[in-house]
Amino acid sequence: MQTQHLEVHDLYQLWADGYDEPVNPLVKAEEKTLGRLAFDVVGKKILDVGCGTGRHTIRLAQAGAEVTGVDFSDKMLAVARKKAEGLQVRFVQADLRSIPIDESFDMVTCNLVLNHVEDLHAAIREISRLAKTGGRILISDMRSDHWWCTKKRIRILPDFTTSGFRHRQADYKAAFAAAGLKLDLRKKIYVSCATASGLRRKLLLKFFAAGYIFELTKR
């Protein structure tokens, strides 16, 4: 079958029901590292930008936070809503480049999303706007110069590509500084190379981080 290119929104509409299974190795590795950072959240107001099927939204709500999840895919949100039944979570369907919320949050998270957004500065500005002064921001992203990405495309499903943009470390740092965010910690995410096929891929995974996590404070 020929690879088909889909817009980001359409790809997640198609993927929503299968997104949580089987667990993707990058997602698993990110969760392990990020989970350790998102502690002490009881009673905190948290915004999860690009929340998808609620992987972090639900974990944070179960840990006692008051969470709002934002995503532009109603199908991803429908899966999240079902998983969040009985929990105190609010979901908002919106594009993260212009979030219709006029409140500020103790913590804003945005996980594995920004590689889909071309204008990194605009996205980080919006994330910063929604954080309180002194608030925490946790951002994780896949490193988009691995073999699964070409210059403006990412293959995240076997038969489909979607838009993916190469944001380098320097691009992130510039966007953080411009949005008034202080970078406190940067962690690399390494994915297990056991499942990769071929020596080149195994070596790439062993020696090159597959993603990053940034922990920041709003000045």
Ligand SMILES: C[S@@+](CC[C@H](N)C(=O)[O-])C[C@H]1O[C@@H](n2cnc3c(N)ncnc32)[C@H](O)[C@@H]1O
């Ligand atoms: C790889 S999933 C990550 C979902 C979730 N954050 C997680 O870590 O499991 C990317 C999510 O970002 C959402 N997304 C991508 N671009 C977006 C945009 N411009 N506005 C809102 N949501 C967006 C997609 O709909 C999808 O749910």
